[in-house]
Amino acid sequence: MTIIVNEKTKEFHLQTSGSSYLFTVLENGQLGHLYYGKKVNHKDSFQHLLTNGNRPNTAYVKEGDMSFSLEQTKQEYPAYGTTDFREPALHIEQVDGSRISDFRYKSHRVTSGKPKLDGLPATYAEDGDEVETLEITLYDDYLDAELTLLYSVFEAHDAIARSARLSNHGKANLNVSRIMSANVDLFDSDYEMIQLSGAWARERHVKNRRLESGLQSISSTRGTSSGHQNPFLALKRPMATEFTGDVYGFSLVYSGNFLAQVEVDYLDVARVSIGIHPFDFNWMLEPGDSFQSPEAVMVYSGEGLNGMSQRFHELYQTRLARGGWRDQARPILTNNWEGTYFDFDEEKILDMARQSKELGVELFVLDDGWFGKRNDDTTSLGDWYVNYDKLPDGITGLADKITDLGMDFGLWFEPEMVSKASRLYEEHPDWILHVPDRSLSHGRNQYVLDFSRGEVVDALYEMMSNILREADISYVKWDMNRYMTEIGSPAWPADRQKEIVHRYILGVYDLYERLTSEFPEVLFESCASGGCRFDPGMLYYAPQAWTSDDTDAVERLKIQYGTSFVYPVSSMGAHVSAVPNHQVGRVTSLETRANTAYFGAFGYELDVTSMAEEEKAEMKAQIEFYKQHRDLFQFGTFYRLESPFEKDGNRTTWMMVSKDQSRAVLADYHVLDRPNQGFTRLQFKGLDPDAAYEIEGYEGLYNGDELMEIGLQLGHERFRERDIHEPAGDFHSRLFILNKKP
Numbered sequence: 001m002t003i004i005v006n007e008k009t010k011e012f013h014l015q016t017s018g019s020s021y022l023f024t025v026l027e028n029g030q031l032g033h034l035y036y037g038k039k040v041n042h043k044d045s046f047q048h049l050l051t052n053g054n055r056p057n058t059a060y061v062k063e064g065d066m067s068f069s070l071e072q073t074k075q076e077y078p079a080y081g082t083t084d085f086r087e088p089a090l091h092i093e094q095v096d097g098s099r100i101s102d103f104r105y106k107s108h109r110v111t112s113g114k115p116k117l118d119g120l121p122a123t124y125a126e127d128g129d130e131v132e133t134l135e136i137t138l139y140d141d142y143l144d145a146e147l148t149l150l151y152s153v154f155e156a157h158d159a160i161a162r163s164a165r166l167s168n169h170g171k172a173n174l175n176v177s178r179i180m181s182a183n184v185d186l187f188d189s190d191y192e193m194i195q196l197s198g199a200w201a202r203e204r205h206v207k208n209r210r211l212e213s214g215l216q217s218i219s220s221t222r223g224t225s226s227g228h229q230n231p232f233l234a235l236k237r238p239m240a241t242e243f244t245g246d247v248y249g250f251s252l253v254y255s256g257n258f259l260a261q262v263e264v265d266y267l268d269v270a271r272v273s274i275g276i277h278p279f280d281f282n283w284m285l286e287p288g289d290s291f292q293s294p295e296a297v298m299v300y301s302g303e304g305l306n307g308m309s310q311r312f313h314e315l316y317q318t319r320l321a322r323g324g325w326r327d328q329a330r331p332i333l334t335n336n337w338e339g340t341y342f343d344f345d346e347e348k349i350l351d352m353a354r355q356s357k358e359l360g361v362e363l364f365v366l367d368d369g370w371f372g373k374r375n376d377d378t379t380s381l382g383d384w385y386v387n388y389d390k391l392p393d394g395i396t397g398l399a400d401k402i403t404d405l406g407m408d409f410g411l412w413f414e415p416e417m418v419s420k421a422s423r424l425y426e427e428h429p430d431w432i433l434h435v436p437d438r439s440l441s442h443g444r445n446q447y448v449l450d451f452s453r454g455e456v457v458d459a460l461y462e463m464m465s466n467i468l469r470e471a472d473i474s475y476v477k478w479d480m481n482r483y484m485t486e487i488g489s490p491a492w493p494a495d496r497q498k499e500i501v502h503r504y505i506l507g508v509y510d511l512y513e514r515l516t517s518e519f520p521e522v523l524f525e526s527c528a529s530g531g532c533r534f535d536p537g538m539l540y541y542a543p544q545a546w547t548s549d550d551t552d553a554v555e556r557l558k559i560q561y562g563t564s565f566v567y568p569v570s571s572m573g574a575h576v577s578a579v580p581n582h583q584v585g586r587v588t589s590l591e592t593r594a595n596t597a598y599f600g601a602f603g604y605e606l607d608v609t610s611m612a613e614e615e616k617a618e619m620k621a622q623i624e625f626y627k628q629h630r631d632l633f634q635f636g637t638f639y640r641l642e643s644p645f646e647k648d649g650n651r652t653t654w655m656m657v658s659k660d661q662s663r664a665v666l667a668d669y670h671v672l673d674r675p676n677q678g679f680t681r682l683q684f685k686g687l688d689p690d691a692a693y694e695i696e697g698y699e700g701l702y703n704g705d706e707l708m709e710i711g712l713q714l715g716h717e718r719f720r721e722r723d724i725h726e727p728a729g730d731f732h733s734r735l736f737i738l739n740k741k742p
């Protein structure tokens with residue numbers, strides 16, 4: 001039993017294997033939060049944790065009574081307007097101008113399994129018993145509205161998935177201007193807040209700050225989750241490390257505008273909330289309608305940041321990602337983008353495919369430029385018809401030729417966009433997000449299609465599904481290359497304009513749902529100018545995402561390290577590209593480029609036909625190596641060891657251990673080589689302490705406990721390989737492959 005209810009005190013104790021989450025019904029009928037953290041034994045009552053009292057300068061709920069104030073109460077899902085002055089989870093503007101709400105406990109039920117969230121991505125239960133769901137119903141009699149809070153407890157994953165649903169049973173419209181997915185009032189504020197921040201080509205860099213009194217937040221108002229901030233934050237105790245100490249992770253399963261914030265009040269309570277960004281949001285809830293918030297996933301780890309990430313990885317890999325590809329080895333691909341950009345024809349593509357096949361590549365992906373008149377980024381988005389000048393036998397013909405080579409074929413789309421120079425725009429100039437009579441901004445010469453309109457989503461579905469039905473396509477790269485501006489849709493009335501961004505995302509989810517259901521055998525990879533929409537919402541439909549347009553091996557260390565805070569390695573598209581690198585001009589060895597890309601859904605993104613013979617031989621060996629260890633790289637347990645964001649950032653190490661601990665691979669990357677360095681050792685993690693391991697290229701056996709506690713001294717390894725005075729050069733890296741001795 002993971003949900004224990006004390007029917008008398010109306011206390012709810014949600015237990016995962018390592019955490020407890022406790023809340024109760026307060027004396028005014030609202031919900032109060034009691035505790036979230038390391039698992040505690042159940043007892044009948046934790047009511048003593050509610051410590052209200054007479055304090056100066058406080059507002060109290062009941063006339064003549066100085067014993068109960070919401071500002072002194074840790075709340076479960078705070079509403080605006082009475083005695084709490086912090087930012088609420090819910091804010092409803094009413095026709096009479098009031099913004100006060102007062103939702104009181106009405107009923108609850110516990111069920112096994114997990115209900116689906118209508119039209120939204122969410123974690124799911126595969127076998128009914130692995131998840132229990134608590135549904136709490138609260139009611140505001142004055143509004144005649146019902147608030148349902150859903151808590152699904154993933155016991156084995158130490159995770160709780162939460163959301164809120166508001167239903168209007170009254171006679172008047174309700175304007176919902178804020179409805180957060182989760183709120184947690186933590187006892188104190190002695191935490192550091194970790195966020196994944198960046199921009200195009202440097203997504204998800206790890207940033208850390210000490211919580212301070214007041215508000216601290218990250219958010220996106222760009223129309224997508226964005227590469228600037230990821231819909232995630234973690235709170236860690238200052239003493240917590242990668243492997244020890246308390247860490248809480250909050251992740252939002254959503255791809256649109258979001259807000260994740262912590263408000264520290266005068267009592268040092270840290271209020272964490274995460275959900276759709278209330279800025280520029282309003283949902284007009286008509287009588288009889290309901291609004292379902294996206295899902296937030298909360299993870300508690302007593303084993304530091306790695307513990308948090310491993311819980312997210314396991315949950316998102318197995319209970320968020322769906323479909324046949326979820327558990328299948330992901331194909332090694334060649335993508336032509338950095339190899340040709342727009343400049344290709346069928347002969348060139350077939351040449352690249354043939355030579356890739358010879359090296360062992362399994363999937364060839366044709367990127368941007370195959371449709372309409374698209375020879376640069378100024379035209380043709382929206383015209384998903386093949387360009388016969390480039391591909392005389394069409395996509396179907398090309399797909400046949402590539403599959404005849406014994407490879408799979410994949411295709412790029414950017415369904416959410418349109419170029420003004422396109423048939424689609426000529427026919428439907430009103431199908432873009434815009435505000436009539438206002439000038440229109442563009443990004444990369446393109447405009448955002450109005451996915452809040454059903455007919456637009458239908459049209460894209462028609463075009464894409466026709467191609468997927470006709471041609472032998474096993475992979476789709478779904479790109480999205482600009483943020484939203486002039487957000488407006490003439491298809492909706494004035495009082496619904498603030499719904500457009502959310503409706504847009506629902507449209508994107510709808511198209512994904514239709515395509516993934518009709519073509520379950522197709523592997524979808526999401527992409528947004530690289531990793532600018534790398535979020536859990538996307539992972540529900542597409543089990544992998546293009547991590548970043550920055551393919552430089554050194555830049556990728558930071559990007560992949562940061563991404564791994566939440567997202568599994570199998571979800572990170574990672575390609576070896578040409579040097580000098582196209583984003584930063586750096587020259588790294590083919591070995592280091594592959595050593596970085598192995599920790600992801602591996603592939604090449606270069607013109608293989610222009611590679612030297614010895615490079616091709618090396619690539620062939622890399623592909624063989626990856627195939628041999630693919631299940632380990634894609635489905636092992638990932639450990640971050642040394643951070644590129646700490647010390648001077650010169651060194652990164654991380655490793656993968658197979659689930660049965662029989663195999664492991666550790667990667668050690670150095671940015672700049674340095675003379676006469678101090679001793680360094682590699683301390684492995686996750687091995688079987690009682691087993692003996694062979695390390696490829698090393699003599700003898702090493703015990704698991706020895707490798708984890710004492711480690712492998714690197715000076716010793718370097719002596720063996722070459723003279724200690726011989727420089728290794730900049731950007732060098734090395735893999736250590738471990739096999740358990742039978």
Ligand code: DGJ
Nearest residue numbers: 337367368527529530549
């Ligand atoms: C941005 C993507 O991130 C790239 O990989 C590539 O697909 C281009 N768009 C194509 O326009």
